[in-house]
Amino acid sequence: MGKKYVTDFTADYEDVDIHLHYAGISTFGGYPHTRELQNVDIAIMGVPFDCGVTNRPGARLGPRGIRNMSKLACIFNYMWDMELDEICPNIIDYGDVGHYMGPRTTQYMLEKSYEHAKKILDSGAKLLTLGGDHTIPYGPVRAASEKYGKLALIHFDSHQDSIPSKGEYSHANFAYDLQAEGYIDPSKSVQACIRTDMQLCGYNIIYANEVIEMGPKTLAEKIKDTVGDMPVYLTFDMDALDPAYAPGTGTPVCGGPATNDIRTTLRNLEGINLVAADIVEVLPAYDSGEITALAAASVGKDLLCLMAASKK
Numbered sequence: 001m002g003k004k005y006v007t008d009f010t011a012d013y014e015d016v017d018i019h020l021h022y023a024g025i026s027t028f029g030g031y032p033h034t035r036e037l038q039n040v041d042i043a044i045m046g047v048p049f050d051c052g053v054t055n056r057p058g059a060r061l062g063p064r065g066i067r068n069m070s071k072l073a074c075i076f077n078y079m080w081d082m083e084l085d086e087i088c089p090n091i092i093d094y095g096d097v098g099h100y101m102g103p104r105t106t107q108y109m110l111e112k113s114y115e116h117a118k119k120i121l122d123s124g125a126k127l128l129t130l131g132g133d134h135t136i137p138y139g140p141v142r143a144a145s146e147k148y149g150k151l152a153l154i155h156f157d158s159h160q161d162s163i164p165s166k167g168e169y170s171h172a173n174f175a176y177d178l179q180a181e182g183y184i185d186p187s188k189s190v191q192a193c194i195r196t197d198m199q200l201c202g203y204n205i206i207y208a209n210e211v212i213e214m215g216p217k218t219l220a221e222k223i224k225d226t227v228g229d230m231p232v233y234l235t236f237d238m239d240a241l242d243p244a245y246a247p248g249t250g251t252p253v254c255g256g257p258a259t260n261d262i263r264t265t266l267r268n269l270e271g272i273n274l275v276a277a278d279i280v281e282v283l284p285a286y287d288s289g290e291i292t293a294l295a296a297a298s299v300g301k302d303l304l305c306l307m308a309a310s311k312k
């Protein structure tokens with residue numbers, strides 16, 4: 001499934017698997033859509049869910065928006081001196097799970113995303129989940145912790161998402177609930193780019209102004225020092241970025257870093273033991289010029305490389 005570039009201009013393009021952004025069925029990175037999990041290195045799974053939002057809806061269209069920009073974002077190896085497809089020859093797009101509209105919508109999403117994440121992780125594959133709003137990490141985090149033990153969380157967000165749900169789930173609860181349930185060790189975890197104040201529950205918080213002042217390489221070192229060699233779950237809320245770089249998101253907050261600073265941070269996290277990750281809160285309807293979806297897809301490519309780096 002290696003990527004082919006257009007070098008033979010006499011070829012019959014319909015017969016060649018040429019990696020064109022605008023043609024073909026839209027899977028993440030152009031990877032094959034299958035649920036066959038034998039020998040899979042990384043599976044990408046969509047959770048088109050946005051019934052947990054407290055402000056703008058529309059993140060249910062996030063997986064489609066991210067997939068649409070991903071062939072453009074995934075084609076180059078810029079910043080990563082690795083051939084992703086050589087280290088991970090079997091990357092798949094698992095498709096979408098947990099979509100249902102009815103009285104049990106949230107519960108159904110929580111159950112199905114957990115079930116499928118568990119199948120993927122138990123097969124030995126790593127998992128990248130595309131949200132959806134920030135209610136979607138429950139299933140993947142629980143499944144990853146059952147496979148790998150207590151997790152360190154790397155949480156990029158402008159919000160702490162640390163309000164206890166008390167069983168009424170929204171996109172503002174997972175960081176509290178999942179440490180209270182014992183899946184995450186907050187003392188070995190980092191919340192970065194924060195610019196709101198919610199409940200403190202033991203996480204190491206690096207506020208957005210500190211992120212910008214210290215720069216991406218220092219930020220990456222601080223995060224690596226905190227998570228050490230623990231299995232890591234990384235969750236990336238697009239509103240971690242400044243709204244100038246990610247306008248298409250549900251609850252934007254001014255004062256965040258640029259896309260390039262965050263990509264450089266991810267590049268410098270090489271060495272962490274990343275077992276699963278997600279990207280959430282892309283709202284295509286509010287996204288001018290597909291900036292946010294492109295940034296999300298680029299972060300997605302970086303996360304695949306970070307997963308591959310931890311396999312080397």
Ligand SMILES: [Mn+2]
Nearest residue numbers: 158159237239
């Ligand atoms: Mn947020």
